[in-house]
Amino acid sequence: MEAYCVKCKTKREFKEGAKEMVMEGKRGSRRVMKGQCSVCGTNMVRILGKA
């Protein structure tokens, strides 16, 4: 799965070990994928949708 990396300024694949989790927000909870950029290791978050 890909997400936008702010350091590479482009979309990158997640490093192995990315985790799907639920993030609580003001407008409800959302499912997100959290992991690291496979190229530079920067943390990336991809929003998957409403939980």
Ligand SMILES: [Zn+2]
């Ligand atoms: Zn990167």
